[in-house]
Amino acid sequence: MNTRPLPSYIDIGIVHFMAFPQCMPGDGPILETLTTIAEDPFFTAIEVGRINDGAVRRSAAALLQAAGLSVGFGCQPMLLAGRHDLNSLDDSKRRAAINTCLTGLEQAVELGATKLAVLSGPDPAEPDRNAATDALVDSLTELGQTCATAGLRLCLETFDRDIDKKCLIGPNHLGVEVSARVRAHVPDFGLLIDLSHLPLQGEGIQEAVHATRDHLSHVHIGNCVLERGNPLYGDQHPRFGYPGGSNDVDELRTFLAALLDVGYLKPDARATLAFEVKPTPDESSTSLIAQSKRTLLRAWTTLTSEGDT
Secondary structure (H helix, E strand, O other): OOOOOHHHEEEEEEEEHHHHHOOOOOOOHHHHHHHHHHHHOOOOOEOOOOOOOOOHHHHHHHHHHHHEEOOOOOOHHOOOOOOOOOOOOOOHHHHHHHHHHHHHHHHHHHHHOOEEEEEEEEEOOOHHHHHHHHHHOOOOOEEEEHHHHHOOOOEEEEOOOOOOEEOOHHHHHHOOOHHHHHHHHOOOOOEEEOOOOHHHHHOOOHHHHHHHHHOOEEEEOOOOOOOOOOOOOOOOOOOOOOOOEEHHHHHHHHHHHHHHHHHOOOOOOEEEEEOOOOOOOOOOOOHHHHHHHHHHHHHHHHHHHHHHH
């Protein structure tokens, strides 16, 4: 195992609107919390969401540019909050979802983003899955072509189908099928997989990473809870090692090893690996971020140490 430091392999990022959930609706202490990340040299990338105030958005763009951060834009909160569906079989509803993403794209351009992330709509179940998948491919193709014209890369994040978000995509092997179809028209389209979603999807780490290896464009790391009755059951992104949670140092180490195996992580490629973690009401965002960084460093150190033995 090459023991070069982790930053030589990846841009380490964080999902701003999850680490500071008070900013998720597009208001709140956006500039103050962005500054917290911008002033932390651990991070070289950030993912932002909608910012409702134009003046704040312009200030945020200047801040992120000055800090030298690679920027991604997440449309997921906008789609979820509005109950929008990119695979709706109702053309008017599908158009509303596309228009929501286009609004996000406009903000993404203003903020200097190079990637735009979306998620599929709800799983309609059989017999409508095939038609919904066709509708999703159409939506992603349109959005991907518009993103390409604007200089951004579109990616689809895969979610659970049965527990929390209950999305069409869904299983990662189906994400690959969708990605292959979209790539026929948008060559740089890809998938975003999240370590915190894999237990919810019922997929093993190696299984999911190897299934998506040729379509990976972005990666999140975090935790989830499958323990029914736990207040954070489902897709709530608690800290690593949260009681009853699924992911901690060992799982993150396995995930990193799989990403190395498939070539997503490799020296000087600087692919993005971003924390998606959310504080509980009695936790501070800053302590959560510090704990996340410690977990990543421990996972990487134990991984590289194993390779040296």
